[in-house]
Amino acid sequence: MNAEIIAVGTELLMGQIANTNAQYLSARLADLGINVYFHSVVGDNPGRLRACLKQALERSDIVITTGGLGPTKDDLTKETIAGALGLPLVLHQESLDYIRDFFERLSRRMCENNVKQAYLPAGCMVIPNRNGTAPGCIIEREKKTVVMLPGPPKELIPMFEDMVFPYFEGKTHQIIGSRMLKVFGIGESEMETRIMDLVERQSNPTIAPYADMGEISLRVTARGHDRDEIESLIAPVVEKIRERLHPHVYSDAGETMEEVVLKLLAERGWMLSTAESCTGGMLASRLISIPGASRVFDRGFVTYSNESKIQELGVNRETLDTCGAVSRETAEEMAKGLAERTRTTAALAITGIAGPDGGTPEKPVGLVYVAAFLNRRMESLKLNLRGDRQRIRSVSCLHALDLLRKMLFGMV
Amino acid sequence: MNAEIIAVGTELLMGQIANTNAQYLSARLADLGINVYFHSVVGDNPGRLRACLKQALERSDIVITTGGLGPTKDDLTKETIAGALGLPLVLHQESLDYIRDFFERLSRRMCENNVKQAYLPAGCMVIPNRNGTAPGCIIEREKKTVVMLPGPPKELIPMFEDMVFPYFEGKTHQIIGSRMLKVFGIGESEMETRIMDLVERQSNPTIAPYADMGEISLRVTARGHDRDEIESLIAPVVEKIRERLHPHVYSDAGETMEEVVLKLLAERGWMLSTAESCTGGMLASRLISIPGASRVFDRGFVTYSNESKIQELGVNRETLDTCGAVSRETAEEMAKGLAERTRTTAALAITGIAGPDGGTPEKPVGLVYVAAFLNRRMESLKLNLRGDRQRIRSVSCLHALDLLRKMLFGMV
Numbered sequence: 001m002n003a004e005i006i007a008v009g010t011e012l013l014m015g016q017i018a019n020t021n022a023q024y025l026s027a028r029l030a031d032l033g034i035n036v037y038f039h040s041v042v043g044d045n046p047g048r049l050r051a052c053l054k055q056a057l058e059r060s061d062i063v064i065t066t067g068g069l070g071p072t073k074d075d076l077t078k079e080t081i082a083g084a085l086g087l088p089l090v091l092h093q094e095s096l097d098y099i100r101d102f103f104e105r106l107s108r109r110m111c112e113n114n115v116k117q118a119y120l121p122a123g124c125m126v127i128p129n130r131n132g133t134a135p136g137c138i139i140e141r142e143k144k145t146v147v148m149l150p151g152p153p154k155e156l157i158p159m160f161e162d163m164v165f166p167y168f169e170g171k172t173h174q175i176i177g178s179r180m181l182k183v184f185g186i187g188e189s190e191m192e193t194r195i196m197d198l199v200e201r202q203s204n205p206t207i208a209p210y211a212d213m214g215e216i217s218l219r220v221t222a223r224g225h226d227r228d229e230i231e232s233l234i235a236p237v238v239e240k241i242r243e244r245l246h247p248h249v250y251s252d253a254g255e256t257m258e259e260v261v262l263k264l265l266a267e268r269g270w271m272l273s274t275a276e277s278c279t280g281g282m283l284a285s286r287l288i289s290i291p292g293a294s295r296v297f298d299r300g301f302v303t304y305s306n307e308s309k310i311q312e313l314g315v316n317r318e319t320l321d322t323c324g325a326v327s328r329e330t331a332e333e334m335a336k337g338l339a340e341r342t343r344t345t346a347a348l349a350i351t352g353i354a355g356p357d358g359g360t361p362e363k364p365v366g367l368v369y370v371a372a373f374l375n376r377r378m379e380s381l382k383l384n385l386r387g388d389r390q391r392i393r394s395v396s397c398l399h400a401l402d403l404l405r406k407m408l409f410g411m412v
Numbered sequence: 413m414n415a416e417i418i419a420v421g422t423e424l425l426m427g428q429i430a431n432t433n434a435q436y437l438s439a440r441l442a443d444l445g446i447n448v449y450f451h452s453v454v455g456d457n458p459g460r461l462r463a464c465l466k467q468a469l470e471r472s473d474i475v476i477t478t479g480g481l482g483p484t485k486d487d488l489t490k491e492t493i494a495g496a497l498g499l500p501l502v503l504h505q506e507s508l509d510y511i512r513d514f515f516e517r518l519s520r521r522m523c524e525n526n527v528k529q530a531y532l533p534a535g536c537m538v539i540p541n542r543n544g545t546a547p548g549c550i551i552e553r554e555k556k557t558v559v560m561l562p563g564p565p566k567e568l569i570p571m572f573e574d575m576v577f578p579y580f581e582g583k584t585h586q587i588i589g590s591r592m593l594k595v596f597g598i599g600e601s602e603m604e605t606r607i608m609d610l611v612e613r614q615s616n617p618t619i620a621p622y623a624d625m626g627e628i629s630l631r632v633t634a635r636g637h638d639r640d641e642i643e644s645l646i647a648p649v650v651e652k653i654r655e656r657l658h659p660h661v662y663s664d665a666g667e668t669m670e671e672v673v674l675k676l677l678a679e680r681g682w683m684l685s686t687a688e689s690c691t692g693g694m695l696a697s698r699l700i701s702i703p704g705a706s707r708v709f710d711r712g713f714v715t716y717s718n719e720s721k722i723q724e725l726g727v728n729r730e731t732l733d734t735c736g737a738v739s740r741e742t743a744e745e746m747a748k749g750l751a752e753r754t755r756t757t758a759a760l761a762i763t764g765i766a767g768p769d770g771g772t773p774e775k776p777v778g779l780v781y782v783a784a785f786l787n788r789r790m791e792s793l794k795l796n797l798r799g800d801r802q803r804i805r806s807v808s809c810l811h812a813l814d815l816l817r818k819m820l821f822g823m824v
Binding site: 007012013014015016017018019020022023024025026027028029030036037038039040041042046048052147208210242274276278279280282283284285288289291292293294295298299300302303304305307312324342355356357360387391392393 | 419424425426427428429430431432434435436437438439440441442448449450451452453454455457460464510588620622688691692693694695696697699700701704705706709710711712713714715716717719720729736754767768769801802805
């Protein structure tokens, strides 16, 4: 089966938003083994939309439209498609009741316009919308399937997951499951070399890598008749990848590095503190972005100036003078001083040159030292990172956390 | 004139990346007054690409393709389009020399495959690529214009800005200029009410609002024959918007709030420190994301636990016991203690409940206090923010910076 996605909306053609719905739907259709051959974007214009739809129905088995289901006169996806398929729009009482309720819960008055949203093509399967007023629908017609979904991702995604994905699983007589492996500390090409044969040999499960900001995600997706069969297909492949990439796989459940490290510390009842120079609070901020971080994260220092490294962390002035603020010695003194002052079991320190300025031939932009002090044991790393200021800072945070993770597992 | 954008790339159809190039190009074409009626995405497949191109040439004046200009056999945009237009591909010596140089500079060997990238459709205008090996090109043919650009945004964007944008300015016999106003502290609908008549009355300049994470950007774009004419059209509109939205416009040059506040402090030679609870380093991290922040930013504390607020900032235990960690009293004591301990002229403190847990009926999720202590003067704000954990943290940072900005301007 092949599919195409038609997004309807002038805001896409004006460049106000990116078509992230097409990205999301394509990834999920790939999971289902459905090939997507085309994306189109067209404005809120009946003539152009009708032409797009006609072409799509000629060349694709499945057509998914997004957007144009709102209450205004400009929203005409449903009217145009029902017209093109020769289907009348009929009132769907349940949807109307739901829309009325929706406004009542928000203590807002329903406009008469919203009634239009409860009219749906005759004979369609209605897709309820938990997060908005526009229901979607699935229409089957002459071996073709047309799915209409609203534009806002927070409405579209749950509707797709709740009804459209299971609908296509039913069509393909199989269900889909996947596990996400998270990999850090190994380059993309090195990783490919190590697991290439697995990627090429496998068709069920499939292995899809995706690299971003120094991390690699590997999605292992299998099809089967039930969850047990899927798990029995996925588990041995995950095991093999873990072995081949050891010690770089830090999660096989799609967690972030922050989540993994916080969980490991929480299990032991240990507290963590941070001292940051070039990352400037990014490490603390990423840890605190995880709900419940307060059980593990005690406090953090952003010691950007030399004076603050001395005053807050007890770094020796002599170390700063002789080795410099960006040195292994300073990083280690930051971590040790931090642990002593905060009495936390784990202390992480980062100092480096994030650029774009401040680099020298001896200490170029991208030179970063991270130090981890855990249970009175010190480990530190010298990094030579590439990329812009944000990337250098972001990858430095990952290295610091990964060093602590490896110490917790006794890998270093 | 109307245009359409064809993106070529299986990675788009697999959902690995979003089509941000189409968004970028659409926004810039809108600036030029060129209407974009369609986006398409098609895989690396000559048959389907040829059909897409044929259709595009029938219905649009301008066709811009992105992607498929790489060195591999899969990259066949150029071959397919040249074939469809009946143009032979000829060697462009300058491009070949450039590609050779490019590899030499990186100390890497050029593959024979890369030679293919220097072959371009006969009679085209070549668009050099400063950041990669794939040159682009502009082809004029029977009143139609076809532009081919490579897929990576860091290559495409400079190529479009350097050559394609000026090319279309020449075609339309006018040039374009714009100014970006940044607005904070006012809701979208309130802003619309205040400037709606300006937005509706204007066609040159146009005013385009865009809202994200509590901020609104207003792009004022004018067309004219030269820079002076454009500036004379834009300046009075910017002035009127500033008046209507006072004191909420914090930049008319597209700066971030962090940049504005750091600049104001740098001009006065004043240093800034931060103390954060729920934002957990995000404020410090955003300040330090600006190159050169070290001239102004001294240090920051992430005082997540009560003990750390007492030990690092000198907050009274009694205040925490009676008023709670999330209170105006605690926020102000954090800011004052911070300023005293760091001897900085400006000190910002944030404490609040970012959720999803930790809220109570008296102190719900989204309750945040920010305090600014500047030259021994205290101002603080109570905020009731909506949204998820990240949004609450992010908007809290903006409120803290905005409070300091208003104090620096004597607006509060």
